[in-house]
Amino acid sequence: MREYLPILIVGAVIGVFAVVFLVAFLVQKDKKKSMGWERNMRDGEIVRRLLRYAKPYRGWFILVFFIMLVSIAYDVLSPLLVGRVEELIKDRFELPKLFSYVAVYAGILVVSLISTYAQAMLLQKVGQKILSQMRMDIFTHIESLSHDQLSKIPVGKLVTRVSNDPNSISYMFTNILVTMAKNALVIFGVLGAMLMLNYALTLMVLCFVPFVVLFTVIFRKFSRKVHRRVNDATTAINTYLSENLSGIKITQSFNREDRKMADFEGRSSELKKAKNARMLVFGIFRPMVYMLYISTVLCLFYFGAKGHIQDQHWFGQTITSGVIVSFYMYLNKFFNPIQNLAEQFDMLQRSFAAAEKIFSVLDIVPEIVDEPGAVELDEIKGEIEFRDVWFQYKPDEWVLKGVSFHVLPGQTVAFVGATGSGKTTILSLICRNYDIQKGQILIDGRDIKSIRIASLRRHFGQMLQDVFLFSGDIRSNLLLRMEGVSDEEVMAACKYVNADSFINRLEKGLDEPVRERGNNFSAGQRQLLSFARTILHKPSVIILDEATANIDTETELLIQDSLERIKTIGTMLIVAHRLSTVQHADNIIVLSHGKIVEQGTHQELLSLKGRYYKLYTLQFTKQELLKQ
Numbered sequence: 001m002r003e004y005l006p007i008l009i010v011g012a013v014i015g016v017f018a019v020v021f022l023v024a025f026l027v028q029k030d031k032k033k034s035m036g037w038e039r040n041m042r043d044g045e046i047v048r049r050l051l052r053y054a055k056p057y058r059g060w061f062i063l064v065f066f067i068m069l070v071s072i073a074y075d076v077l078s079p080l081l082v083g084r085v086e087e088l089i090k091d092r093f094e095l096p097k098l099f100s101y102v103a104v105y106a107g108i109l110v111v112s113l114i115s116t117y118a119q120a121m122l123l124q125k126v127g128q129k130i131l132s133q134m135r136m137d138i139f140t141h142i143e144s145l146s147h148d149q150l151s152k153i154p155v156g157k158l159v160t161r162v163s164n165d166p167n168s169i170s171y172m173f174t175n176i177l178v179t180m181a182k183n184a185l186v187i188f189g190v191l192g193a194m195l196m197l198n199y200a201l202t203l204m205v206l207c208f209v210p211f212v213v214l215f216t217v218i219f220r221k222f223s224r225k226v227h228r229r230v231n232d233a234t235t236a237i238n239t240y241l242s243e244n245l246s247g248i249k250i251t252q253s254f255n256r257e258d259r260k261m262a263d264f265e266g267r268s269s270e271l272k273k274a275k276n277a278r279m280l281v282f283g284i285f286r287p288m289v290y291m292l293y294i295s296t297v298l299c300l301f302y303f304g305a306k307g308h309i310q311d312q313h314w315f316g317q318t319i320t321s322g323v324i325v326s327f328y329m330y331l332n333k334f335f336n337p338i339q340n341l342a343e344q345f346d347m348l349q350r351s352f353a354a355a356e357k358i359f360s361v362l363d364i365v366p367e368i369v370d371e372p373g374a375v376e377l378d379e380i381k382g383e384i385e386f387r388d389v390w391f392q393y394k395p396d397e398w399v400l401k402g403v404s405f406h407v408l409p410g411q412t413v414a415f416v417g418a419t420g421s422g423k424t425t426i427l428s429l430i431c432r433n434y435d436i437q438k439g440q441i442l443i444d445g446r447d448i449k450s451i452r453i454a455s456l457r458r459h460f461g462q463m464l465q466d467v468f469l470f471s472g473d474i475r476s477n478l479l480l481r482m483e484g485v486s487d488e489e490v491m492a493a494c495k496y497v498n499a500d501s502f503i504n505r506l507e508k509g510l511d512e513p514v515r516e517r518g519n520n521f522s523a524g525q526r527q528l529l530s531f532a533r534t535i536l537h538k539p540s541v542i543i544l545d546e547a548t549a550n551i552d553t554e555t556e557l558l559i560q561d562s563l564e565r566i567k568t569i570g571t572m573l574i575v576a577h578r579l580s581t582v583q584h585a586d587n588i589i590v591l592s593h594g595k596i597v598e599q600g601t602h603q604e605l606l607s608l609k610g611r612y613y614k615l616y617t618l619q620f621t622k623q624e625l626l627k628q
Helices: 002-030 043-071 073-090 095-144 147-151 155-163 165-197 199-206 209-246 248-253 257-309 321-362 423-430 453-458 474-479 487-496 523-536 553-566 602-608 611-627
Strands: 384-394 397-407 412-417 438-443 460-464 541-545 571-575 587-592 595-600
Touching (some): 043 073, 043 095, 043 165, 043 321, 073 095, 073 165, 095 165, 155 165, 155 209, 155 321, 165 321, 209 248, 209 321, 248 257, 257 321, 384 423, 397 587, 412 423, 412 611, 474 487, 474 523, 487 523, 587 602, 595 602, 595 611
Parallel strands (some): 412 571, 412 587, 460 541, 541 571
Antiparallel strands (some): 587 595
16 A cells, blocks of 8 residues: 555645635636626637638638648657657667658658648738738728717727737637647547557546546636636726827826826726736646646656566556657647647637627627618709707707708708707708607608618718818828829819918928827818818718817908808808808708707898897907907
8 A cells, every 4th residue: 555655645636726726616606797707708609700700711721720630740659759769779779770760750840840830821811811801890890880879989998899809819710729729639649649559558647637627627717707807907998098198188288197197007907917817827727737747747657667667567568668758758748738728728718808899899789770772872952851850869858859940952051059959969960970769851852761871971071170180191181092083183172172271381282291180280270171171072061060160360261261162062051159150141040959949041030139139249249348
């Protein structure tokens, strides 16, 4: 009994660790709901959806699989050759035979290296194609979401979904899945070779496999939880950075840098804790597998050496020094893939967590979609009609209440009223950025819901108070990738709206760089560029929402002149607080609390001496006071 004491000690240590991990697993499993660690999607569902991206390249993956079978020949055959060399040296040494073994060993190694290289190159090409397709799908889907849906999702979260998360999934296709498959094949190949070499020692090795399986299952549970925690913390930091870097000027103006830094440190600390937890889980598991490997080697040396020295037979099989050497190498190749599987599984959980985040965005059903049978309109005249339109952003908080009006083709109609009266909402509804709850909106006598959204918006040109310019140059911001437009046509549009007055003074003209959000141009210059951009796209209906707000008097005169020219293009809808901008409109609609209270021309409304008259008198008095 004493001679088996070392084996019993090894078994006891492994058993204690197994019990401790099993208890920890059961305790954490009971707490999973309260801790919020579980993913909402099952692994099978994630795999099924990811395979859709891999399906077009299934031929490439099949080729990689056969290349992989060739590459694992080295792992399966090399220990046998080394064992033969050991027996050759011990028993009857023959130099030609040694050279033949070395030549075979070198040949297998070269073929394995070439196969591994070819496999890696093929997978990288496929992975990049899958990565590009996934990013395109996410970006396209985000573009299809309504204004209301986009306003509810932080920009930083969307950036993470498009940029960071697909990288993890690409790595899964290019490395993780194939490596896991290769490791699995190596394990089975090595196991088969060991059975053929000496099934008695192989049975001894298999006694440790249940513990490997147990530790792997426990690790899988903890790994999934910590990966989700890391992803959530990463998204929180990206969202915080996106918002606060955009508003850093406000932070500096109010001297709140220290406060913002404290907030950022708090989020960074959460990410640090999450990553430390992930390292802890992985740092415990891998040494446990290594402990099983060392224990197996100890048992191999103990029983193998005991059997070889005492010339004992196990189940009728002889244990030679060559068998022991081969088994020692096989054990390394058996447990090393298991350790790699653990690492790959760690990365696989990271990929699954990223995939769940991506699919959570892709599963958002767009609120504004084309109705069945929606038509394409090649042109519109610009006739607009609201029929008893009711609209609310939030339940039971009506922004528009039974609004009805009629705009004839080519007319200029202005909407005025206090903040929150529904002016900007009307313009958004015409473009179908939101859908109404009651009533009907008609374009040229056709319900806008019966028109394809892309077709409808193509005929509108929107010029807003907050003009958004993209990084690039002036030309790219005016054309927005529109093709077939010459520089002469671009400059003609700029001249039409008086934008050429400052473009010609720039050193590079249309090639002048535009920094982020166009912050190297004044508000008035950005507005003139917005006018030129709209003219180039030849809209049938022009929408101006506070286009003359927050600009200097000189630029306002240029814009007023531009507006007079633009009026000849088609129907124009204007929202403005400055009533001087709308005095020449064909019809002025006065809104209050979501209802139309007055409408008519400038002179007609002044003669009524109602709400419009009060607004005009108030502004006129204010201007006179400012002049004094």
